[in-house]
Amino acid sequence: MEVLDILNLGEFAQYFSKMAMFPVFDLAYYIVSILYLKYEPGAVEVSRKSPVASWFCAMLYCFGSYILADIMLGHSPIDSFSNNNHILLASAVWYLIFFCPLNLFYKCVAFLPIKLVLVAMKEVVRTRKIAAGVHHAHHAYHHGWFIMVITGYVKGSGVALMSNFEQLLRGVWRPETNEILNMSFPTKASLYGAILFTLQEVHWLPVSKGTLICLFTLFMATFKVIMTARHSHGSPFTFIESWTCHLLFSSPLEAEDAHHHHHTAPMAVPAPASPAKTKEDLSEGTRKRKSKKAE
Template sequence: MDVLDVLNLGEVSVYFSKMAMFPVFDLAYYIVSILYLKYEPGAVEVSRKSPVASWLCAMLYCFGSYILADIILGVCPIDYFQHNTHILLATAVWYLVFYCPLNLFYKCVAFLPIKLVLVALKEVVRARKIAAGVHHAHHAYHHGFFIMIITGYVKGSGVALISNFEQLLRGVWKPETNEILNMSFPTKASLYGAILFTLQEAHLLPVSKSTLICVFTLFMATSKVFMTATHSHGSPFALVESWVCHLLFGSALAASDDHHAPAPAAPAPAASPVKTKEELSEGTRKRKSKKAE
């Protein structure tokens, strides 16, 4: 505690947790989100053929988590669109990313040093959204721990969870890319973060919310910046998850031995037996006798 008091970490965490996200952090969030949209197959083509569809996809990338969380909590799903400033700011980013002359804006924000800064700022927003989602659900359902977890999880990774719907707007359908089946690092981290914030909200975690927001944000920003810089698609949770899954759910090899494993392929039909020399000679003799008749 003496060290914390000397460094004033408690005051720093409180200030950080109350720091306004608009406009700097939200702007970074919109830029990175729409930048990832442009990486998606067919996104550029859609922006040329149907700007309306492209704009809707961009809005889903920016506000999909709010829309999905509102649906879960029984609120009007377009409620967030009353914030005209946020919508106009996201629209301006969408236009610059897809339609800026000579692609200058895209080249600037995709420049790795700038992109790393923007990615770090986006993770600040993600952590704050998870905490806000859990807090919002706690007010509506005081003892609904699972509702708090789900709401925080959706607030942190709602864009990925509705990615299949967004793909339909782009004319793409890839059900195998379902985020529940193939969870990325931000989606997993959002789930784990929602659990931590729920425990804190229920006073089962002996740490203040401001400190938890600060620590979780630092972890998310550091991990995502490192993964972006190294172009890695791995996960810091991989080692722990592999051990836990092996302990609780069995290994992949064990899973293939149960009755849910796919049935073995049917054996190939046996080839007709090779005829002996005597059988071939007998067949030749019979054909000759028939011709003579």
């Protein structure tokens, strides 16, 4: 605590935790969310053939976590659409990203330096949503620790958890992309963050909520910006998760698994290694090649 007092982190954390998210940070959240929607295969084509379906998909990307959390807690799933300002702001972002002349708005927000700033701002909103989800569940189920964790987890990663339903709106069905089977870094971090905020909510974690929000936001924003800049889909939790699963569930370590595949794979001419790319990068590249052919 003395270190926090010297750095004056406590007052800054309290100010940061109470800082309003609308409209600046929410705007960044909607931009990045709908930007990732445009990266999805077939999303641009759907927006031309059925703008209504495209708009619904965009709203799920922006408000899917709220909808899923409301369903879990027994509230009306359309409560999220009662805030006209948020709906209008998200709709304006959707229109500009998909229909702006010459794709100017998309090119501006997809420009890497600007995109990195927007990604960092989105993680500020994600952390607030996790904390708010845990706090809301704590009031409804005072001793339901698992409910608090699940609600915070859904608030932080509900968009990814609803991805298969969103795919159906676009006429796509890819069950292998289920987020539970292949958890991305934001989904894993949302789960771990929900656990931390639950421990803080029940006073098992000796730290104030403002400080926890500040530190977790810094962690999320730092790693997400680095991963976005490097076009990486890895996770800083991989090493710990590998050893934990090995000890608790007898799962093979990643190094052992790679060594096994190396010896059992048929002999072939080695191909040059290519850097790992995210799903969004691959989809964007495919779309660019199609547009060049059309030209």
